[in-house]
Amino acid sequence: MDYRSFEQLLHSRIKRRNLIIGVGAFTGLAIANQFSHQQAIAKSRFSNYPFTLGVASGEPDPTSVVIWTRLAPEPLNGGGMPPVNVPIHWEVASDRNMKRIVSRGTVIATPQLAHSVRVVVEGLQSDTWYWYRFNVGQDVSPIGRTRTAPFANSYLSKLNFALVSCQNYQQGYYTAYKYLAKDDLDLVVHVGDYIYEGGISASAVRQHNSPEILTLEDYRNRHALYKTDANLQAAHAAFPWIVTWDDHEVENNYANATSEVDNEPDQDPQVFLQRRAVAYQAYYEHMPLRPFSKPVGPDMQLFRRLDFGKLATFHVLDTRQYRTDQPCGDGTKERCPENLDPQATITGKAQEDWLYKGLNSSQAKWNVLAQQVIVAQIDRTVGEGGTYSMDKWDGYVASRDRLMRFLEQRKPSNPVVLTGDVHSNWAMNLKADFNNPESTIVGSEFVCTSISSGGDGADTSPAIEAYLPENPHIKFYNGQRGYVRCSLTPTTWKTDYLVLSNVTTPSGTISKRASFVVEDGRPGIQQV
Incomplete structure (x- = not known):
């Protein structure tokens, strides 16, 4: 991602409105396997671009890292989300253009945590840069970059x-x-x-x-x-x-x-x-x-x-x-x-x-x-x-x-x-x-x-x-x-x-x- 154009990207996406999401946008075996015991996700309407708070990552170890976002179409008004669970799809790639996907999945954003999500992405290579993003339907978050740590017993030059x-x-x-x-x-x-x-x-x-x-x-x-x-x-x-x-x-x-x-x-x-x-x-x-x-x-x-x-x-x-x-x-x-x-x-x-x-x-x-x-x-x-x-x-x-x-x-x-x-x-x-x-x-x-x-x-x-x-x-x-x-x-x-x-x-x-x-x-x- 070109970070110099980050603010322009954010403002352009905030202008997008009235996206309807629901279970129909998240069909497939992966979702069925992960959430077969979950209650049905109610349909909801976003009043604005939902990724207004961006993305973040942290807590790197040699094989995993935490990636984060929060759905907040109206960030200063309690988030502006309806009181329902919403599935968010995430992807992690080994390249900045998100072409070589190495891990993906879906996580449920709940009202109890203000529709924030954290994913502990496992099975990664140590001491390696990765890129990640989230999406809900057709709305895609900014792309973030993160890095795993080297193993504790390994040599690190800097x-x-x-x-x-x-x-x-x-x-x-x-x-x-x-x-x-x-x-x-x-x-x-x-x-x-x-x-x-x-x-x-x-x-x-x-x-x-x-x-x-x-x-x-x-x-x-x-x-x-x-x-x-x-x-x-x-x-x-x-x-x-x-x-x-x-x-x-x-x-x-x-x-x-x-x-x-x-x-x-x-x-x-x-x-x-x-x-x-x-x-x-x-x-x-x-x-x-x-x-x-x-x-x-x-x-x-x-x-x-x-x-x-x-x-x-x-x-x-x-x-x-x-x-x-x-x-x-x-x-x-x-x-x-x-x-x-x-x-x-x-x-x-x-x-x-x-x-x-x-x-x-x-x-x-x-x-x-x-x-x-x-x-x-x-x-x-x-x-x-x-x-x-x-x-x-x-x-x-x-x-x-x-x-x-x-x-x-x-x-x-x-x-x-x-x-x-x-x-x-x-x-x-x-x-x-x-x-x-x-x-x-x-x-x-x-x-x-x-x-x-x-x-x-x-x-x-x-x-x-x-x-x-x-x-x-x-x-x-x-x-x-x-x-x-x-x-x-x-x-x-x-x-x-x-x-x-x-x-x-x-x-x-x-x-x-x-x-x-x-x-x-x-x-x-x-x-x-």
């Missing part, structure tokens, strides 16, 4: 991926995705704040579609609004994605079963858990996740591991669902007794044990911790004292101390933490003891800026530059928008910070702001 986060629709255009979709990448890693839950801002660059979202329909419509962006659709269609969430997929700075925003209607934990349940369901409905992540009420399995040959293992974390309440409130404050509580946790014990077990047994050259909030200590004062952000790992000192101690003592191969959340770029060394400049470097952390959150931003910040000398492990800061490109080989990890001139207009241009490398077996970040 892996290129993009790190992204924080895409507030109201605060800027998704220009970064336009450039990302054309980059030489194997996958995209999104570490949270895919949507924002807030209401309509009168001063927004482009506005949200409703007041603050609370119900399942609200969350579905908000996800749909974000997914109507042509640049985001192009990035999803170009590469498989690995995703995890942060807070705004539900509510700002929430912790476990607790709402963290004052004067909200969900301060009662039971009410908040109901809100969390519908937010988790909408997230699952709109992401190319495997079925094991399907939520059960307010609980959803999101931490998981993905291998890419002997080169890299991604340990994908969830630092939001299981954390205890932020100590001393959730702002930037001085230390307090709760901040040092050994029972306080940002991951929960089960996930922490799972992480250590995986790191301890990993055979990968690079161990990647894809997660949400900054791990490294950041003292935000100038001179004596110390203030720290309680919503980050700085608010959970015992959790971080255990992780740093594990990295120092067990020495898993080349640990690199990937982070989002703060709408700015950072490159930092991880230290066994952040209060001792001579302490051992145990790993590296690369923080990506936002796609759009925070507006245009600026290269530097006088307030942040003032306290950087108090944090010698911080090697780089930048406050512009963009994405981070990571290029891995068996000997070197290279990180490029790609930044945009602006996001408050659609015409922003991109440039490389800085590059850093980490060498195999040599912890610590070096600027190129």
